[in-house]
Amino acid sequence: KAGVTQTPRYLIKTRGQQVTLSCSPISGHRSVSWYQQTPGQGLQFLFEYFSETQRNKGNFPGRFSGRQFSNSRSEMNVSTLELGDSALYLCASSLPTSLGETQYFGPGTRLLVL
Amino acid sequence: AQRVTQPEKLLSVFKGAPVELKCNYSYSGSPELFWYVQYSRQRLQLLLRHISRESIKGFTADLNKGETSFHLKKPFAQEEDSAMYYCARKNGSGYALNFGKGTSLLVTP
Numbered sequence: 001k002a003g004v005t006q007t008p009r010y011l012i013k014t015r016g017q018q019v020t021l022s023c024s025p026i027s028g029h030r031s032v033s034w035y036q037q038t039p040g041q042g043l044q045f046l047f048e049y050f051s052e053t054q055r056n057k058g059n060f061p062g063r064f065s066g067r068q069f070s071n072s073r074s075e076m077n078v079s080t081l082e083l084g085d086s087a088l089y090l091c092a093s094s095l096p097t098s099l100g101e102t103q104y105f106g107p108g109t110r111l112l113v114l
Numbered sequence: 115a116q117r118v119t120q121p122e123k124l125l126s127v128f129k130g131a132p133v134e135l136k137c138n139y140s141y142s143g144s145p146e147l148f149w150y151v152q153y154s155r156q157r158l159q160l161l162l163r164h165i166s167r168e169s170i171k172g173f174t175a176d177l178n179k180g181e182t183s184f185h186l187k188k189p190f191a192q193e194e195d196s197a198m199y200y201c202a203r204k205n206g207s208g209y210a211l212n213f214g215k216g217t218s219l220l221v222t223p
Binding site: 003031033035041042043044045047048050055056058090092094100101102103104105106107 | 146157158159160163165200205206209210211212213214215216
């Protein structure tokens with residue numbers, strides 16, 4: 001099976017703009033989670049979607065939003081970008097197994113806000 | 115908050131030496147804990163989970179509820195073990211994870 005894919009891989013935006021990142025999970029996976037990775041804060045959970053519904057949400061401002069489509073593909077949107085939003089955004093899809101779920105991560109989208 | 119703490123940012127050991135990467139978690143019920151690894155220029159990937167009590171690439175991790183720890187151990191480190199290691203805890207009822215800030219392991223010859 002193909003792995004989790006994320007587009008675009010790199011993005012440069014300016015303050016105040018908005019951005020949309022896309023994630024395609026592994027076929028058959030219904031859960032998609034998003035994380036922000038920065039050198040200072042490490043990996044921080046943004047939100048998780050399961051069957052088009054947001055199931056969990058991290059401690060991020062409302063400028064960060066997401067959605068999931070019926071084919072399990074997910075998008076996250078950041079509005080009114082700030083310099084501090086520069087980060088690697090990781091998407092992960094999950095599949096439950098007898099041992100519990102395993103999250104499979106994508107390569108990430110690196111966002112630079114100028 | 116269900117915190118995960120990795121006290122060491124960097125750990126450097128010689129090849130063949132034992133290695134232990136520390137992970138502590140804030141107590142809350144029965145945690146589900148994981149170790150993830152990121153090799154250079156590769157994706158973050160699951161190394162092992164406490165529920166399976168498995169050994170992967172020679173690494174093991176034991177959940178110690180009394181000390182609220184889930185340290186990762188390997189008796190003889192190899193150069194190819196050099197990577198970033200993250201301890202993580204399942205957050206809530208879904209599949210979300212709370213990660214520690216990671217420990218960079220460097221194994222030198």
